[in-house]
Amino acid sequence: MKKTCIIxxxxxxxxxxxxxxxxxxxxTDSDILVIDDGSTDSTAAKAQGAGAIVIRHPFNMGYGVALxxxxxxxxxxxxxxxxxxxxxxxxxxxxxxxxxxxxxxGHCDIAIGSRFLSSAHYRLGILKSLGRRLxxxxxxxxxxxxxxxPTSGYQCMNRDVFTYFAAxxxxxxxxxxxxxxxxxxxxxxxKEVPVTMRRNVEGxxxxxGLFTIGYYLCTVLLSILVTVxxxxxxxxxxxxxxx
Amino acid sequence: MTIQQKAxxxxxxxxxxxxxxxxxxxxRLREEYSWIWLLTGGLMIVLVLWYDLLLFLTHLIGAVLPTxxxxxxxxxxxxxxxxxxxxxxxxxxxxVKNLSQKISMMEVDSAKEAVESxxxxxxxxxx
Numbered sequence: 001m002k003k004t005c006i007i008x009x010x011x012x013x014x015x016x017x018x019x020x021x022x023x024x025x026x027x028t029d030s031d032i033l034v035i036d037d038g039s040t041d042s043t044a045a046k047a048q049g050a051g052a053i054v055i056r057h058p059f060n061m062g063y064g065v066a067l068x069x070x071x072x073x074x075x076x077x078x079x080x081x082x083x084x085x086x087x088x089x090x091x092x093x094x095x096x097x098x099x100x101x102x103x104x105x106g107h108c109d110i111a112i113g114s115r116f117l118s119s120a121h122y123r124l125g126i127l128k129s130l131g132r133r134l135x136x137x138x139x140x141x142x143x144x145x146x147x148x149x150p151t152s153g154y155q156c157m158n159r160d161v162f163t164y165f166a167a168x169x170x171x172x173x174x175x176x177x178x179x180x181x182x183x184x185x186x187x188x189x190x191k192e193v194p195v196t197m198r199r200n201v202e203g204x205x206x207x208x209g210l211f212t213i214g215y216y217l218c219t220v221l222l223s224i225l226v227t228v229x230x231x232x233x234x235x236x237x238x239x240x241x242x243x
Numbered sequence: 244m245t246i247q248q249k250a251x252x253x254x255x256x257x258x259x260x261x262x263x264x265x266x267x268x269x270x271r272l273r274e275e276y277s278w279i280w281l282l283t284g285g286l287m288i289v290l291v292l293w294y295d296l297l298l299f300l301t302h303l304i305g306a307v308l309p310t311x312x313x314x315x316x317x318x319x320x321x322x323x324x325x326x327x328x329x330x331x332x333x334x335x336x337x338x339v340k341n342l343s344q345k346i347s348m349m350e351v352d353s354a355k356e357a358v359e360s361x362x363x364x365x366x367x368x369x370x
Contacts, residue, residue: 035347055347061340069344076348172340 002080002104004030006096007070008052010064010087014041020085021050023093033073035085037066043087063153064172071162071170083156093153095195099156102191109188110161111182112147113195115155120196127213134222135177142228143184147192150177154195161188171173171223174216185227244294244309252291259284279327283320 006024010017017034024032032045038060048054055069067084074082081103085091095113102108115122124132128151135150157165164170164186169179183190263280266272290297290313301312 053351055351057347058343061343065340069347072344073348073351169335173331 003078004028004081004083004100005033005070005074005077005079005202006030006083006085007033007035007067007074008047008085008087009035009037009066009070010039010044010047011060011066011128012038012039012041012064013087014043014046016089017087018050019042019044019088020087020093021047021052023089024085024096025051027093027096030083031079033070035066035069036063037063062173064170064175067175068165068170068172071166075166079159079162080159081156082159082162083135085154090197090199092196094199095154095193096156099154099193099195102193103156103158108191110155110183111191111193112149112152113156113197114147114149114152114192115195115197116148117192117194118169118196118214119194122197122199127210129211131217133202134217138221138224139177139180139184142181142224145180145184145190147177147180147190149192153198164188174219174223176216176220178220178227181227191217200207244291244297249291252287254288256284256291259287279324 006028008017008020013020021032021034032052034044034052035054036044036047036054038057044056045052055073057066070084070198071082081100083096083100084111085093085096091113099111099113102111123129132149132151136147139145139147139150161183164183165179169182171182180190259280263272263277263284267274267277294309295321297309297312299306301309304312304315306312306315
């Protein structure tokens with residue numbers, strides 16, 4: 001059995017974190033790391049009470065930075081496999097095993113959970129749906145890969161990938177479709193795995209409002225542009241340190 | 244250039260010099276950032292005193308009035324300054340992020356160590 005770490009970036013998730021952690025505990029006995037990104041509620045205390053290792057950021061730095069803290073911790077503690085999932089209960093712990101399988105077996109370096117490959121019907125808003133289509137098309141153009149859910153944060157990766165992410169080249173401001181192109185260009189093998197995601201009942205999506213979604217789209221597009229322009233946009237696989 | 248314009252420009256340049264030197268002296272401005280302002284003040288004095296150079300520059304960039312040349316260079320200078328600060332802020336943001344991540348991870352390790360060393364201390368009795 002590979003030494004696995006489940007990382008959960010969380011910001012003001014006191015209402016969900018305990019149930020998310022108990023759900024994971026029921027499915028696996030892997031180490032669970034919660035990265036509390038400067039929450040102002042009791043997220044950290046509840047996560048600690050539920051038996052997770054908790055890293056607390058001194059202030060809010062964003063989803064990408066919280067993820068990267070998890071990658072850095074996993075590198076430092078010599079984990080071999082890493083699963084990342086959200087702290088709002090959208091991702092089901094029951095899918096962890098299926099998500100890990102292809103990485104475990106060595107069929108790919110990173111497995112991305114896709115809500116659009118499963119039989120359950122999942123509908124996005126108009127703007128998000130357009131953004132998803134745009135990212136899918138760009139990924140198809142620049143990598144030749146057919147992706148269905150490029151913005152999914154439910155992922156499982158091997159040590160090579162999270163070591164690569166722990167380096168400075170990781171686009172921590174908006175790690176999204178640009179990361180998939182980056183990984184493909186760096187020679188990592190990517191695979192999508194069908195997962196079922198719950199709808200965000202409270203509507204607390206990370207990107208809300210016309211301006212935020214527009215800014216997010218432009219930033220990711222710029223990041224994709226930087227990635228695809230020449231080889232300089234892609235960091236070497238060995239940049240993250242020893243593998 | 245009228246004598247009033249010259250006097251005003253020189254006065255402003257000298258004022259910039261005095262303010263910058265005093266800020267550096269009080270350690271409220273690092274030497275690293277002071278030279279660019281001192282250079283600006285110096286350049287203003289040179290252009291005021293050496294009017295022919297300003298006329299030459301005006302002719303070189305195809306401007307009509309020498310004051311336009313001054314404004315163009317002032318705007319260019321401000322753009323370069325803003326870009327320089329944007330680069331510095333990006334670098335500082337990266338450094339703050341890396342530092343915060345390091346401290347956060349160190350706190351977890353030290354908390355773990357404290358928990359591990361606790362039972363030994365509790366169990367041992369003096370004497």
